[in-house]
Amino acid sequence: MTDKPHGLATRLSHAGRAGAKVHGFVNPALHRGSTVLYENMAQRSAHMRRRFDQALTYGTQGSATHHALENVIAEIEGGTRCQIFSTGLAACTTPLLGCLSAGEHLLMPDSVYGPVRTFCDTMLKRLGVTTTYYRADCTAGELAPLFRPETRVLYLESPGSHSFEVQDVRALAACAHRLGCVVLMDNTWGIHAFQPFLHGVDVSIQALTKYAGGHSDVLLGSATTNAEAHWRTLRDAALVLGQYASPDDCWLTLRGLRTMAVRLERQMQSGLEVAAWFAAQPEVAQVLHPALPGAPGHELWRRDFTGACSLFGVVFKPGVTVAGTHRFVDALRLFGIGASWGGYESLALPTTGFVTRTASQLGGAMVRFHIGLEDVDDLVADLRQAVRLLTEATPE
Ligand SMILES: Cc1ncc(COP(=O)(O)O)c(C=O)c1O
Numbered sequence: 001m002t003d004k005p006h007g008l009a010t011r012l013s014h015a016g017r018a019g020a021k022v023h024g025f026v027n028p029a030l031h032r033g034s035t036v037l038y039e040n041m042a043q044r045s046a047h048m049r050r051r052f053d054q055a056l057t058y059g060t061q062g063s064a065t066h067h068a069l070e071n072v073i074a075e076i077e078g079g080t081r082c083q084i085f086s087t088g089l090a091a092c093t094t095p096l097l098g099c100l101s102a103g104e105h106l107l108m109p110d111s112v113y114g115p116v117r118t119f120c121d122t123m124l125k126r127l128g129v130t131t132t133y134y135r136a137d138c139t140a141g142e143l144a145p146l147f148r149p150e151t152r153v154l155y156l157e158s159p160g161s162h163s164f165e166v167q168d169v170r171a172l173a174a175c176a177h178r179l180g181c182v183v184l185m186d187n188t189w190g191i192h193a194f195q196p197f198l199h200g201v202d203v204s205i206q207a208l209t210k211y212a213g214g215h216s217d218v219l220l221g222s223a224t225t226n227a228e229a230h231w232r233t234l235r236d237a238a239l240v241l242g243q244y245a246s247p248d249d250c251w252l253t254l255r256g257l258r259t260m261a262v263r264l265e266r267q268m269q270s271g272l273e274v275a276a277w278f279a280a281q282p283e284v285a286q287v288l289h290p291a292l293p294g295a296p297g298h299e300l301w302r303r304d305f306t307g308a309c310s311l312f313g314v315v316f317k318p319g320v321t322v323a324g325t326h327r328f329v330d331a332l333r334l335f336g337i338g339a340s341w342g343g344y345e346s347l348a349l350p351t352t353g354f355v356t357r358t359a360s361q362l363g364g365a366m367v368r369f370h371i372g373l374e375d376v377d378d379l380v381a382d383l384r385q386a387v388r389l390l391t392e393a394t395p396e
Contacts, residue, residue, distance in 0.1 A: 018068065032063075036059075073208070077197070081231040083235055091207065096124065098234055100127075107143070110133040116155075136165035147176075156186070159189050165297060184203045185201040189309055192309075203225050210340070212256055215256060218252045271310030278314045287315075314368075332386050335369070351366045
């Protein structure tokens with residue numbers, strides 16, 4: 001035996017399993033339930049005192065199925081404690097509610113996942129919390145003047161899931177900590193490839209709906225931390241709000257996680273091949289794929305990430321209109337038109353209207369691609385047959 005830490009695929013195969021508790025079966029059991037019965041009052045009291053642990057007290061506090069999933073996520077994120085949420089969005093918004101009070105201030109990247117922005121601009125605003133949006137690829141020096149005495153939270157999402165800015169997490173988190181703020185990060189893109197706590201993140205958020213679930217049939221989220229104080233804030237917010245995730249979805253996500261490393265390895269390779277194909281097309285101004293040499297953020301990606309997923313953007317030259325991107329996407333046969341990502345199937349989505357930055361700031365009309373598990377030659381052939389429609393109207 002050596003002390004070398006196990007690789008991701010090994011950890012995903014072994015974490016969260018408890019053979020003895022399930023009569024030797026390989027997989028954790030699926031526990032559904034609300035009421036938990038005790039043998040006597042002393043046993044009940046002992047469980048009730050463990051509100052912040054994986055105690056079995058009532059359905060909303062989770063079951064052994066939830067706890068198995070929490071243990072796997074904490075393990076791969078490099079944290080100590082994890083809370084599961086019903087959706088990725090709930091995993092973004094609940095920690096924000098837990099950390100912020102009326103009169104306080106929050107710093108959000110301008111690339112942030114749209115519904116989180118809506119949450120800040122509506123509910124948080126109504127509750128008296130002010131949000132300032134900062135340029136996602138700013139330096140710590142540029143961010144520092146935006147902190148106010150009442151700033152409590154720095155939120156990160158790296159890379160942005162529509163405009164793909166890679167953030168200098170270490171420098172930005174250090175700046176926030178110097179000013180006494182908590183650092184929350186949406187780490188969904190880098191679930192397998194970015195270790196948030198080594199870079200100073202306090203709470204790492206995952207939309208498990210994406211590559212963890214992996215089959216486009218589950219919605220789930222998680223927030224993980226490595227510090228007791230942040231854990232208490234998170235857990236308290238989840239319990240007070242009655243947050244709960246279906247054990248069936250937790251079980252499906254556990255099942256998805258077992259194969260996540262191999263899926264992501266294949267999807268990363270296929271994604272890079274398709275991204276490189278796009279980079280060579282005359283209609284393309286820029287490919288926003290942090291793992292592609294020469295792409296924006298590539299140097300930071302090389303420094304901080306050990307891999308990539310298969311979600312990236314393509315910005316077209318000014319000759320390509322939004323209508324042209326719609327014709328192109330309509331003509332694709334193997335790419336679904338739809339939101340979300342991380343499943344086994346490829347998707348294409350024109351992103352005008354989704355990104356905070358305007359098309360002119362991005363340089364042109366844009367399409368976001370998610371590359372699935374299809375044969376990459378088939379995907380490229382499909383793109384090739386549709387590409388002329390970017391600049392040419394469909395014949396009547
Ligand atoms: C970056 C990012 N975070 C969070 C979410 C929310 O996840 P869910 O769809 O599970 O609510 C999404 C969904 O697309 C996302 O792209």
